[in-house]
Amino acid sequence: MGEEYSKRLPTELEIKILQHIADEGEGHHPALVECALVCKARTEHVRRHLYYSINMNILRGSRQFEILREYPYLRPFVRDFKWPRTEIGRSLYCFDASDTDIIKDISPAVMKLRFRRVDYRFLEPLLRDTIPTFANIKELDMTGSIFEDWTTVVRVISSFPLLSTLAMPRTEPFLDDVSYPPLAMLRTDPFLDDHSEVSYPPPRRLAHIKLASGCEAETVGWIRKGSPIPDIQTVEAGSQIDSNILAKLLRSLGGSLRHLIIHIDPSRAFLQLSPRSQGLFTND
């Protein structure tokens, strides 16, 4: 017995080995699953790796979610959660009301929420209510997601006071819904904009923002009205962003800006940054 004990590796080394297995597996960890089954001492550490990240857009993620449904004690291990896409024809998994309790159990420990290509307009009210429960996230990626109006966007974002990294969604009202205010009204009604931006200011810790086309003007106006303006160090912009609006943001940030990330795809525009446009860093 004493000899067996002396043959054991130091705990730190065991943890390093588990870490390497987790890093190498690219999400598929049969060895870790076996380790969690046979080694009580390492079970908790292994579970941290197994359920750290759940991507509902791949089969493995939806299987993990089913395991969480069956074993609620595993839910607090999730730190990185990818909400299922709701694009037509692209969904692998669709949440329904029966999933809300699981999501609410997972959400307080999640640090990074990827809410990409989700049509918020069609989410059931019960599912919408789970989103603010991700109250401790520091990263929120809403690239390609669609919201009905700007007020809803900033109201949702205001649920996350610790947010430091944010990728913006776009807005698209229901054009066939006569009860909805038209897009032009949503964009230009100063009372509506001022009211929403006063009630839902940008997160104070925001350090990295990725702009989305279609609502870049609202986003930049929202940030500039922040009191104080968040200390944003990284700005990321994709194709189709109006470069004059981007330039306005960069000027507002002045000395705090450290990193600029630009995605250029000429076939998808960025056309406003034409030879006649001002450069991004030229003065007004």
Add this chain to the structure above:
Amino acid sequence: MNTALESIKVISQCEPTYRDMYRSVITNLIGSICSPHLRSVSLTLGSEVEEVEHFPWEVVNNLMKASPHMLQSVEVALRLRQESDHLWGGGYPLSTGEYEDYFHQVRSALPGLDKKLIMSIASKAVRHS
């Protein structure tokens, strides 16, 4: 306008059809940076091989003038494919060994950077989210 900008990362695709527009955008964007604090520049270019020759490298070279002491690295990652056949479309990707000539072409276009230039093959297809 001087800024405290320390790094700039450009992830781009270029098609021959949009070459002039692309050159203008890159020239305006990088040419407008005047940060004495600039430490690193990262450029990922996905294109057909002939676009390497048409890329406005001089504007990258000029960054050395704006930030001669602070600039520590310029990383250029290429993801190249042979010219597409307009009849059949597409264009096949280069093998690893075929990149050497294009790395040399970029190095020749950026003589001022010398050891600060880091060339690589972009790890996966250049995509825009």
